[in-house]
Amino acid sequence: MVVSDTQKKEKRKQIIKAAAQVFAQKGYAGTVIAEIAACAGIGKGTVYEYFDSKEDLFFAVFEWYMEESGSAAMVSISALGGPASARLMALSDSLMKTWSKEMKEAYSLVMEFWSASASSQMRQRFKDAFSQAYADFRGIVSSLIRDGIERGEFRPNIDPEPIAAALVGTWDALLLQAWFDHVFDPADAANHFMDVVISGLTRL
């Protein structure tokens, strides 16, 4: 093995990162492989040593992105002790802050992923992955809520599933609005909103 697996993985990631950058800037259709290669400091053909096609590379970027922005933080936060309401707040805040900081420039990528899942041949691959990701996320949030009910913090007649779905959506959409409107502060909006929601959830 002249070139170790680690080195291959390394280079793969290097290409993925370059691709993410270019896809984010130009969109899937507007991106040309040559630019990704140039951005990664390699030859055009080399990209095809690591990915079978432009679409494949795009999907790899998608997977990487999902993982990167993944639920690690959420899981750890939701697994903490303390009142469910506090954990919910912490989760919300962490998401908004993390994203606002480092993911802002990458948000257009998410839109490209949505768009990819909406049309073209890629549809199913992306749609499935998105469904899964949303389901996972909803699962984390709904168990957090369920925990709050069991602890007697939240009203017992709450159905955790739809609430979780809505909350996940809210966070998602706040970031979207922030992306559209640079003066919009998603963390602040989320704070205010979560106050209301938690107050609505809480047993009187």
Next chain:
Amino acid sequence: MVVSDTQKKEKRKQIIKAAAQVFAQKGYAGTVIAEIAACAGIGKGTVYEYFDSKEDLFFAVFEWYMEESGSAAMVSISALGGPASARLMALSDSLMKTWSKEMKEAYSLVMEFWSASASSQMRQRFKDAFSQAYADFRGIVSSLIRDGIERGEFRPNIDPEPIAAALVGTWDALLLQAWFDHVFDPADAANHFMDVVISGLTRL
């Protein structure tokens, strides 16, 4: 004037509708002008009598769409009398139901618009229009909330703006989730969630 302006307008709209259909199905990049022309029952060249370019046509579809799905319904609902909480509920329900119906055809179009606003040359045009649309929508909702506060229905220490922003986002995102996952019922989730939110808003 042999051909009246009305006739031109008519044909223009006909093309836009055909384009909307095809763009929704195939995405912007995946759409070929020929198919739009065929779908509109006209010749390929004729499209260029009414629009300067593919991008122009796409933007025209966008404008038409924004207008069509515009805030007419929302305004009318929010302008009704009665308790703010009831109006908020009605607004939520109306949105979810209206969209659920026409979603399959239309939602992927919205994604294409997002994607267009995220990348490419079209960016600014779309981004501005989206910002505006969101701002308008937020405005309607926040004045509804403000009204609730003034009426003494809602807690006085609520800041209507961020709550409105979050609500708008929630509705948006619930529809997105519904689009991804066909068994997901956005109207039901919205109902449960609005109960919580209104309960959180309400003065004890």
Next chain:
Amino acid sequence: MVVSDTQKKEKRKQIIKAAAQVFAQKGYAGTVIAEIAACAGIGKGTVYEYFDSKEDLFFAVFEWYMEESGSAAMVSISALGGPASARLMALSDSLMKTWSKEMKEAYSLVMEFWSASASSQMRQRFKDAFSQAYADFRGIVSSLIRDGIERGEFRPNIDPEPIAAALVGTWDALLLQAWFDHVFDPADAANHFMDVVISGLTRL
């Protein structure tokens, strides 16, 4: 119908002829569509208005060639009256002369067709067509021989099928040799050989 079907057919043939020329010169793999287009005096893209792919065009050339060099002459000669031996001779002579004259430059095309039927994805299409063409040709010759037997000209214990197969092959191969070796005269060789064969066929 702005452009008549006749005109389309005309242009199609024009492209086929240009393609035949270039394929003959450069071979299938060595041919680039651009050159065919240039040779036909049209734009590169126009080729694709008439043919779906390079392979399709190649097959169209094949079909055209088969038809062009087709059995018209053979059929007419074999249908003549007179002794079978004379008709066999005339057929042989006509084939050699026709081909030597106008088809020499095109012979490399035939080799490309063979090669195409030997490998690649096109295999079956070409193979089937070749089989058919050979079968047709063999049929003509064998019925000519059968006729000779029935007339009492040829020995009754002859089996016409294998003889026809061999004769068809002989003519084919003589032209091939002529193509390799420009001083080789296939008509002369065929004459001498047919003398021997007819003498061998003839009832003593």
Next chain:
Amino acid sequence: MVVSDTQKKEKRKQIIKAAAQVFAQKGYAGTVIAEIAACAGIGKGTVYEYFDSKEDLFFAVFEWYMEESGSAAMVSISALGGPASARLMALSDSLMKTWSKEMKEAYSLVMEFWSASASSQMRQRFKDAFSQAYADFRGIVSSLIRDGIERGEFRPNIDPEPIAAALVGTWDALLLQAWFDHVFDPADAANHFMDVVISGLTRL
């Protein structure tokens, strides 16, 4: 000399054999060096230690093939004693049988050679070699016929050269037909045909 010439020659032949196999299966254009290397059990780069280019390797395969399938058998048969007619029959039969056996793998290779000689840059190299091979083969057959004339077996007014040319061509073409049509039996056809030809050659 650490690595003996013999070892180099060995490896060279190993590559040639692998290449022959792949070229036969995929055709020249359809073959990728990587597959040849894999088939030979060596690295892609190693091929270039032994051959300057793909074309060079192809020509080496051609030369090897010509030598391998060379006239050894023919010479030995034609050199036997006994009547010329018997030797002619034996030669025909041996050719058909030998080839029928190994045809499937090898015949498409021959077509590739033909095709190579018909077009491309390789043309002359191949064409010359083919001309030579045909000339050699014709020489063997024509001297056999001449021998038959001298022995008084065959008619004295026969010109051996064109007859030999035609016979060589016939065998060639029968194998071609057999390759196209798997139910066609070239040995049987050759037998019948040679009966007629020998009968035509024989002094009454």
Next chain:
DNA sequence: CATGAATGAGGCTTCATTCAT
């Protein structure tokens, strides 16, 4: 006005060949 045939720029992808290890 409407049309659709013609066009050619441009993108994805392949693969022979090189060269550092």
Next chain:
DNA sequence: GATGAATGAAGCCTCATTCAT
């Protein structure tokens, strides 16, 4: 010597746009 990762030239094909009819 052997290797296979890297490369970029080159080709097929698509499709927005034009323009003669």
